[in-house]
Amino acid sequence: MSKVVLITGGSSGIGKSIGEYLIQKDFKVYGTSRNPDRYKDSKFPILALDVKENNTILTTVRTIIENEGRLDVVINNAGAGITGPIEEIPEVEIKNNFETNFFGPINVIKAVLPQMRVQQSGLIINITSIAGYMGLPYRGVYSASKGALELLTEAFRMELKGFNIKMTNVAPGDFATNIAAGRYHAPLLENSPYKKTYGDTLNLMDAHVDNGSNPNLMALAVYKIINTQNPKVHYKVGEFMQKFSIVLKRILPDKVYEKLLMNHYKL
Template sequence: MSKVVLITGGSSGIGKSIGEYLVERAFKVYGTSRNPEKYPDSKFPILQLDVKTIETIQETIKAIVEKEGRIDVLINNAGAGITGAIEELPEAEIKANFDTNFFGPINVIKAVLPQMRKQHSGLIINITSIAGYMGLPYRGIYSASKGALELITEAFRMELKDFNIKMTNIAPGDFATNIAAGRYHAPLLESSPYKKPYGDTLDLMNTHVDSGSNPIMMAQAVLKVINTKNPKVHYKVGAFMQKFSIVLKRILPDKVYEKMLMKHYKL
């Protein structure tokens, strides 16, 4: 029996790559988008879902279960970037980012759990970020929202152990996707005390994305996790130095690691 996979944010970028990769391997894949009509040529169905709107989450999961009878794998991939000096970020944008990157995945998980408990099986993969392991300058809110999702997964895993429902995180580094286009950028204000360091950091971030790894690496990692009987708590996928930066954070004194980050960002 083909496993039924639901991927939030499956219309582009990493989500699209994962979906196409799994379809080619005989999985039944459903992706989601806030505007599915924009993707008529998708290789798998794209359903309407906004992770910030509980009604759309419930309706989409209900539709999949009515058609397929089950949901075997949920991949919480929908997310949003945000950049800017924390002092200058509007509170509404900060809350909106957490609504998408943290509360949204939790709401999707809550909606799918009753069905997975009924099946007495299921796998939930939360796509987080290597940025979630450290507070990055001018990406602090993004780091915080992804880091929060990493931690909530640790708690969820223990709460779900009696129901044969597995959960894990996959944290990507920089990948060549269109994420920068959908990111909220605090404007570069001429009068801002952060104008030069923020502008320089923004250019560096965009360069990293443009020269990032092929998203197929994430798809391969997802398939490996799906085929793993007992997934680990955390996985990291990306360039060696990006993954190694997490190791350095664990072993270096805080101030030494902070200086290393500041040198990298030329601050």
């Protein structure tokens, strides 16, 4: 019997790549978007869901269960980027980012757990970010929201073990997607004390995304995890140096690591 998969944010980028790969492997895939009518040519159904609107989460989960009778894999992929000097990012935008990257996945998890408990099985994969392992300059809010989801997963895993429900994180590095176009950018203010350093860092971040890895690497990683009997707590997918940066953070003194980051961003 084909496993039933829900991918939030499955209309483009990493989510789309994962969905298209899984249907080739005979999974029954449902993706989501805030505007599903834009994706009528999708290779798998795209349902209406906004992770900031809990009623849309509950409706979509209910629809899938009514259609399929089960829900085997949930991939919390929907997310939003945000950049800027923390001092200059409006509070409303910080809260908005956490609503999407942190509270949204929590509400999706809460919506699917009752069905997975009935089944006594299920796998939840939270797509986080390598940026969530470190505080990055001008990406501090994004790092914090993704880092929070990493830690939440560690706790959730232990709470769910008795129900045979599994959960893991997959942290991608920079991938060639449209995330840069969709992220919130704090404006480059002419009189800002951060004008030059933020502007230079913004250009560097966009270049990293433009030259990023193929999203199909994430699809392969997710497929492998789904077929793993006991998934690890954390997975990282990306360029060697991006993954190695996490290792360096563990072994280097804090100030040495901070200096490496500042040199990288030319600060």
